[in-house]
Amino acid sequence: MGANHRDEGTGDPAVSEVPVASKFKSVRRVFRIMDLVSQRGENLTAKELARELNTNLSSCYYLLNILADEGYIQKIAGGGYRIGPAIPLLNEGSRRYFDSTIEPIVTELARRAQRHAYAAVLSDGEVVITQAKAPEKRPLVGVVEGFHGASHALALGKVLLAGAGSEYVEEYIDAHGLEAFTPRTIVRPNQLHAHLNKVLMVGVATDFEEFAQNLCCYAAPVKSRGGKVEGAIGLSTTTSRVRSEGQQLIELVQWAATEATALLVDAAYEGRNSA
Secondary structure, three states: OOOOOOOOOOOEEOOHOOOOOHHHHHHHHHHHHHHHHHHHHHHHOOHHHHHHHHHHHHHHHHHHHHHHHHHEEEOOOOOOOEOOOOHHHHHHHHHHHHHHHHHHHHHHHHHHHHOEEEEEOOOOOOOOEEEEEEOOOOOOOOOOOOOOOOOOOOOHHHHHHHOHHHHHHHHHHHHHHHOHHHHHHHHHHHHHHHHHHHHHHOOOOEEEOOOOEEEEEEEHHOHHHHHHHHEEHHHHHHHHHHHHHHHHHHHHHHHHHHHHHHHHHHHOOOOOOOO
């Protein structure tokens, strides 16, 4: 049987016969454009983008116009492009989904540990605390919901930086520096890179009075199906309790991160009876 089937009504090639390879190539080029614009859009021309994409100029303009019409990129007067207003809306929607999905786990973590539990995401290099849960009848101490910054000094931020990769960490250092919040804060770039490599290997980050006196934290990554770090979940305690309860808190954080990851991966997940 021949490969070129035609629709009996129109004589045109059947829809199923339209090559999909070209469609996938266009989709990849759209994502590549957004990636390039986010990195160095102000210095990019359409010709340079076309060269980067290995496509002709008219095809590049076609994709640029679609992205601009939908608000994903904007043309800058005088040349170049920048990320458009639709991208922050996507990020905000993703963050709301992340929070609503894992909130039961953060609440349960605070209850089981009888310590303050947190969820966080990364935004422009800064850790953003999206949830802060206190055990029942205990006031919240430490960082609060809505806090942002100090990624290199908080366990939650270290997990997120480690998951973002060494190039992202370099950009963070260039943009934000390594402020010393306490004498224990990591302030040398090579030391931070080594520390984050260890976080990647063991899957847990710690900070012992690196952001504030008498505040110690543990955190672990929450991942998507593809293994991308989407956020972090953690616990805080005091310096005097670290020796006696540190290992237990690490195990609880790892349990919570595993449960939260499962919730993100499978929306129909109904919970487990582990731990």
